[in-house]
Amino acid sequence: MTISSEQQVSKVGVVGGGLMGSGIVEVSARAGQDVVLVESGVDSARAAKARLAASLERAAAKGRIESAEGVLQRVHVVSDLGALADREIVVEAIVEDETAKVALFKELDAVVEDPRAIFASNTSSIPIMKLGVATSRPGQVVGVHFFNPVPVLRLVELVPSLLTSPETLERSRSWATGLGKQPIDCQDRAGFVVNALLIPFILSAIRMYESGFASAEDIDRGLVLGAAHPQGPLALADLIGLDTTQAVAESLYEEFKEPLYAAPPLLQRMVAAGLLGRKSGRGFYTY
Numbered sequence: 508m509t510i511s512s513e514q515q516v517s518k519v520g521v522v523g524g525g526l527m528g529s530g531i532v533e534v535s536a537r538a539g540q541d542v543v544l545v546e547s548g549v550d551s552a553r554a555a556k557a558r559l560a561a562s563l564e565r566a567a568a569k570g571r572i573e574s575a576e577g578v579l580q581r582v583h584v585v586s587d588l589g590a591l592a593d594r595e596i597v598v599e600a601i602v603e604d605e606t607a608k609v610a611l612f613k614e615l616d617a618v619v620e621d622p623r624a625i626f627a628s629n630t631s632s633i634p635i636m637k638l639g640v641a642t643s644r645p646g647q648v649v650g651v652h653f654f655n656p657v658p659v660l661r662l663v664e665l666v667p668s669l670l671t672s673p674e675t676l677e678r679s680r681s682w683a684t685g686l687g688k689q690p691i692d693c694q695d696r697a698g699f700v701v702n703a704l705l706i707p708f709i710l711s712a713i714r715m716y717e718s719g720f721a722s723a724e725d726i727d728r729g730l731v732l733g734a735a736h737p738q739g740p741l742a743l744a745d746l747i748g749l750d751t752t753q754a755v756a757e758s759l760y761e762e763f764k765e766p767l768y769a770a771p772p773l774l775q776r777m778v779a780a781g782l783l784g785r786k787s788g789r790g791f792y793t794y
């Protein structure tokens with residue numbers, strides 16, 4: 508299907524400006540799009556703005572953009588979902604929690620006025636169908652899954668549910684490609700392609716560490732030096748966030764009931780303790 512200029516989206520909304528949402532805002536604004544970011548509170552809005560500004564300053568220092576200010580002019584950070592009324596695509600990037608996402612998709616359905624607007628979720632593992640049927644427009648709901656760090660990694664997984672329309676899928680593909688991303692197509696199964704393979708690998712590393720088999724540093728060094736990974740699995744879990752890692756493991760386990768997807772006790776205890784990785788300052792490493 509060819510996407511006409513009239514079907515292309517340029518008014519972007521993002522809900523949730525954490526690790527991923529701020530990255531999605533950044534790549535959209537850098538591609539020249541007008542972006543409204545909705546965050547839930549004053550502190551998280553401030554944190555999102557700081558993360559975005561720091562990343563843009565780094566891009567400017569490397570000569571990848573002319574100036575951070577130029578890009579920031581296209582970004583509006585608000586706390587009211589009503590500001591998304593005129594958006595052509597809204598990307599949900601809130602916490603990996605099905606109840607919270609379903610509630611948000613219901614609200615988005617009520618506030619977004621464009622009858623053809625795309626409702627995209629950046630979920631790592633929650634069925635797109637569950638988000639689709641929370642709205643009156645399941646044909647316009649699709650998974651558009653970015654990877655962390657968003658400004659660096661080129662992949663986007665495109666995940667239609669059984670009810671997603673071909674037009675929604677192709678408009679999403681065209682949008683992601685316009686951001687400089689390379690889409691792959693996935694079925695609506697927990698974990699899609701990458702997390703279904705990556706999360707059990709990370710969980711195996713956590714079990715290895717938990718059993719005292721090797722230190723965190725040696726497990727990570729082993730995979731970096733012996734398998735040419737950019738970082739080891741425990742450092743990667745800290746980058747993803749241990750809460751998100753656990754939530755994705757739980758979705759995979761619920762769907763497939765395979766022990767390899769079960770969150771190890773150590774991961775569960777670390778999350779309960781608030782040791783969430785980089786974002787909380789401590790996980791398998793201290794930051």
Ligand SMILES: C[C@H](O)CC(=O)SCCNC(=O)CCNC(=O)[C@H](O)C(C)(C)COP(=O)(O)OP(=O)(O)OC[C@H]1O[C@@H](n2cnc3c(N)ncnc32)[C@H](O)[C@@H]1OP(=O)(O)O
Nearest residue numbers: 562565569630631653654655656658659702737738743747
């Ligand atoms: C769970 C989810 O659903 C799905 C997922 O997202 S799974 C996670 C997928 N992500 C990965 O696997 C990440 C693997 N790790 C990596 O790619 C690298 O270790 C890394 C990019 C995080 C850091 O790379 P490293 O070389 O150690 O650090 P560093 O030199 O600071 O960064 C490399 C480049 O990335 C850029 N970069 C790093 N982090 C960045 C960030 N948060 N934002 C913007 N740019 C960033 C740096 O500016 C640098 O650019 P340069 O090459 O032009 O100098």
Ligand SMILES: NC(=O)c1ccc[n+]([C@@H]2O[C@H](COP(=O)([O-])OP(=O)(O)OC[C@H]3O[C@@H](n4cnc5c(N)ncnc54)[C@H](O)[C@@H]3O)[C@@H](O)[C@H]2O)c1
Nearest residue numbers: 523524525526527546547551600601602603630631655747
């Ligand atoms: N961390 C990763 O590596 C990664 C990679 C790909 C996809 N994802 C997915 O992206 C989503 C976000 O993950 P993250 O790592 O950015 O999480 P995060 O915890 O860094 O950020 C979540 C943000 O959402 C905000 N938020 C929560 N509820 C909200 C609401 N109702 N309205 C507005 N804002 C709200 C929070 O204030 C927070 O800033 C999750 O679905 C996650 O599975 C994460």
